[in-house]
Amino acid sequence: MAASRPTVFDHISRDDRDAVRIVLTPEIALEILEANRLNRPLRQPLVNRIADQIRRGLWKYNGDTIKISDTFDVLDGQHRLWAVAEAKRAVETLVVFGISREAFDTIDTLRAYRTASDTVALEGVVRHRVIVSSALSWLLRYERGVLESYKVPANRVENSDVKQALRDNPNIVAAAERTGPLRKIITPGLATFFYYVLSSQNTALAEEFVEILRDPARTALDHPYYLLRGYLTSAATRRDAVRTIALMIKTSNAAYRGTRLTNLPVYAPQGRNPERFPVLDVRNVRKG
Numbered sequence: 001m002a003a004s005r006p007t008v009f010d011h012i013s014r015d016d017r018d019a020v021r022i023v024l025t026p027e028i029a030l031e032i033l034e035a036n037r038l039n040r041p042l043r044q045p046l047v048n049r050i051a052d053q054i055r056r057g058l059w060k061y062n063g064d065t066i067k068i069s070d071t072f073d074v075l076d077g078q079h080r081l082w083a084v085a086e087a088k089r090a091v092e093t094l095v096v097f098g099i100s101r102e103a104f105d106t107i108d109t110l111r112a113y114r115t116a117s118d119t120v121a122l123e124g125v126v127r128h129r130v131i132v133s134s135a136l137s138w139l140l141r142y143e144r145g146v147l148e149s150y151k152v153p154a155n156r157v158e159n160s161d162v163k164q165a166l167r168d169n170p171n172i173v174a175a176a177e178r179t180g181p182l183r184k185i186i187t188p189g190l191a192t193f194f195y196y197v198l199s200s201q202n203t204a205l206a207e208e209f210v211e212i213l214r215d216p217a218r219t220a221l222d223h224p225y226y227l228l229r230g231y232l233t234s235a236a237t238r239r240d241a242v243r244t245i246a247l248m249i250k251t252s253n254a255a256y257r258g259t260r261l262t263n264l265p266v267y268a269p270q271g272r273n274p275e276r277f278p279v280l281d282v283r284n285v286r287k288g
Contacts, residue, residue: 134189
């Protein structure tokens with residue numbers, strides 16, 4: 001049995017293959033989906049991501065089209081349609097009707113997806129785009145309190161989040177420049193993120209962080225940052241980013257208090273008594 005024609009297409013002739021800009025309401029989205037017989041596997045995490053962007057007002061009209069075949073099947077846009085329905089909010093979009101189902105295999109086969117660094121570049125950042133985008137992603141996870149679970153789909157950082165974060169934190173570009181000497185010691189995005197956060201609380205300590213990690217020649221062996229550098233430069237296994245951030249926080253707190261250490265602090269988030277993620281507390285003038 002042939003699918004019924006969605007009423008949204010009543011004013012579009014079967015031969016009209018031009019894109020039509022419409023206000024896609026949840027009701028229209030469901031009507032289009034009900035006529036769809038293609039029923040490709042739905043990736044719910046992607047629907048959730050798009051719906052979240054719509055609810056937060058971050059989904060923008062960008063010229064992308066929802067492609068409907070001449071038999072009313074959705075060739076491209078199923079996840080966007082479901083997201084509109086789940087978000088219960090309307091968005092503007094382009095709809096193309098009358099595309100042959102034979103064209104399905106050609107859709108999205110040669111697309112270069114936009115990265116966070118692309119977003120940063122479009123905001124005018126010329127140098128260190130990849131580093132800045134990575135640092136902003138870590139900053140957002142840190143501010144949201146989801147560092148330990150940042151790999152969970154719900155905690156994903158979107159390009160629109162990075163764009164707004166850059167506008168809110170333009171000085172992070174200078175932080176990327178300042179931490180340049182540390183690129184052989186620590187992942188540049190992590191170094192930029194942490195230096196930026198540390199300098200927002202204590203500029204002098206942030207400079208000490210960079211200088212000791214860059215060249216510890218005149219640093220006491222029991223200085224917290226000396227021990228941190230040893231951890232970062234040891235040729236062991238690949239360093240876990242979250243553990244590295246936790247240790248940077250712990251050694252910074254110790255350095256701020258003037259505490260001398262014989263061993264690097266331990267971070268134990270698992271086990272019978274899991275440790276809470278440490279809090280950076282180095283505000284104001286250094287004590288002692």
